[in-house]
Amino acid sequence: MEGCCMDNHPKKTALQQNITRTHFRVVKGETFLIPCNNTHKVVCSRVEGEGKESLSFDCGRQQSTEEKHSGNYTCLLSDSEFHLQVVEKTSLLCSEPEETQLTLEVAKGGKIPCPGLSCYSRHVLWYKNNKDPCEKRACDNRNGVLTLLTVSEHDSGVYFCDRQITEQGVMWTFRRAVHVQSIPRSNPVGPRILYPADNMTEIVELGQNHTLRCKVDSPFVKDFLPKVQWYMNYNGNIKNMTELPMESPEVRHHQYEIITVLQKAIITEVTSLHLNHTYTCIARNTFGNKSATVKLKEKIEVNWPSLVGYPIASFLLVAGLGIVLRVKWLELQLIYRTHFQRGKLNGDEKEFDVLLSYVWSPPSAEVEGGLTLSSTSRPSTEVKSCLSSPEPLNMEEGNTQRAPEVLLRQVLEDQWGYRLCLLERDMVPGEAYTNDVVHAIQRSKMLICLLSDDYLSNNDALFVLESGVQALLQNSAPKVLLIWTSRTSTSLIQPDPPLPSMVQRALKVLPSLNWTLGKPARATSNFLRSLRKALANHRVEARSNQIVWQKHQSSHSFK
Known part of the structure; x- marks a missing residue:
């Protein structure tokens, strides 16, 4: 019959043959878990057409299983099917008591x-x-008993044991679940x-x-909470x-082996009679008890007489302000004269717009692609050639690598067009x-x-x-502007x-x-825009006087 009719039956595909x-x-009411065979989340749903509600198990x-979970299931993303049979515990052949809930003590064997x-x-x-x-711990599995050599707090959880049973030619996996809780060892210490x-x-x-x-701390004891x-x-x-x-007491596990209990008692309205009583907190556990007593004391309101309290408070306030002003007087003066006080800065009154103070950079010392500064008192031959170079200034990489004092002088x-005062020249x-130095500061609108x-x-x-700072404290002009040219300077590390x-x-x-040296030309351009804005805020205007300027150039050439 099979040979005659095999063409009338659909052939099984390779996928169906490998399922x-x-x-x-499983026993009704016990925990069930579908094993995962791959890294994907697999959902196993009951096969349709059985006249039952749609149910599923996630890998x-x-x-927890119920009688309604019995049936055939197909697992998506996994070429597998399984049949689940939920049986009553009374139908089992074994009538002896079974342990499905166990408690094991930490640091002991179980x-x-x-x-x-x-x-x-x-x-x-x-x-x-x-x-x-x-797989990753010391234990033994013999004769249906899982032996943990040393129990830890991480051993709590659900353990499954599988038996293989054959009935009517069908191999069944009989899965049982055991819930295990690991608890601390009994510590015979009172609260x-x-x-x-x-x-x-x-x-x-x-x-x-x-x-x-x-508030009470007590060692953990199985099936017992400390009483407060x-x-x-x-x-x-x-x-x-x-x-x-x-x-009701507030209970929490402060640590794995410690239970913390907070017990509150409320006195709805405190009267003078409560001040005569003593209040006792008693804490008990299986190993002993402790107590602590409390007495109540009325809060005394301190009313300062207005004729005494207010003058004292005013005196303390004025004294505190006086101390702050005395300590910070110099800084407050500099802030006021720099940012708020405006002086009369006319071009006829001051011979120079800016007095530029710096120390020269040796041409051979390069840090981060730019030239560093040193205490050299006179410019070298190469720097002098840069000072007299007639080429126009731009923000290309070659110009931004020059010594900062040379670049700043060319810009200003x-x-x-600022009238610049240089001590070594003027x-x-x-x-x-x-x-x-004092005379040059007095003849300048700003010190940079x-x-x-x-x-x-x-x-x-x-x-x-x-x-320059002393001149600023005596008069609103000249203004002072600082330009930091190295990273370590802003930290104000004390020199020697x-x-x-x-x-x-x-x-x-x-x-x-x-001014961060050795950076792209864009960084130097941003700095120059900030510098020009700062000069404008301090009302330092570039107004070159050709006669005076030619006079100084002639004087410099004569020198």
Whole structure:
């Protein structure tokens, strides 16, 4: 018949021939888990056409079974099917008691027997979270008993044991579940009261409610919680105690082996009688008890007489402001004169627009692609050639690599038209250096200091900066602008010798710009825009006087 009619039957495809079918048998009410065979989330749904509601099991998700879960299931994304049979516990052949809930103590050994050990085959396979529990830990699986050599707090969970049973030519996987909870070892220690301390006094207000709190730590004990209670002792008599109305205790596991209990008792309205009583918190566990007492004290309102309190408060306020002003007086003066006070800066009154103070950079020292500064007192031959170079300035990479003092002078003097004062060029030879510096500052609208680590270590340069700060404190002009040219300078690392106190305080509040050397031309362009804006804010205008300027150029050539 098969040979004659085989053409009338549809042939099985290769996919249908490779489908894996498994038969599971579970006990009603126990936990069931479908194993995962790949990394994808697999959903197994019951085959349609059985006249039952649509049900499904997710791979790797534990689920309690019911009688309605029986049926054939097909797993998506996995070439497998399984038949699930949910049976009543009373239908099992074994009548002996079974342990499906176990408690094991941490740091001890523990055994987990498969339910029905004496009635079914002792050859079982154990699983936890779809994996062999003995894969990465020390344990033993013999005769249907999983033995954990040392129990840890991570051993809590559901363990599955599988038996293979053959009935009427069908191989069934009989899956049983055992719920295991690992608990700390019993520590024979009594409770510890964290709050209140014994013989403690709490401040209360008459007519207001007050909450008594008792916080207790106790070692974990199986099936037992520490008991915390509040009592009131009339007139301090310990034998005459009355239990106070209390809220439900707040219990939490502060640590794995510690239970913390917070017990509150509320006094709805505090009266003078409550001040005579003593309140006792008693904490008990299986290993002992502890107690702590509390007494209530009325809060005394302190009313300062207005004729005494107000003058004292006013005096303290004025004294505090005076101390702050005395300590910060220099900084406050500099901030006011720099940002708020405006002086009369007419071109006829000042011979120079800007006095530029710096120390020269040696041409051979290059840091981060740009030239660094040093305490050299006169320009080298190469730098002098840059000063006299007639080529126009632009922001290309070649120009931004020049020494900062050369680039800044070209921008201020040649491009923007400011009348620039340079000490090495415009000082009259033979005169005292200090007098020349003070005179040059008085003849300038603004002092710009090109700061670096070498600048802060140069005595002549520091004298120029300090003289500019003193002039600013005496008169609103000239203004002072700082330009930092190295990363370490802004951190105000103390050079050797240390900076003068006035300079240290002035560096914190004077207007400043950061010029990062060795960066692309765009960074230099951004700095120059900020510099021009700062000059405009301080009302320093570029108005070149050709007669005066030619006079200085002739004087410089004569020198």
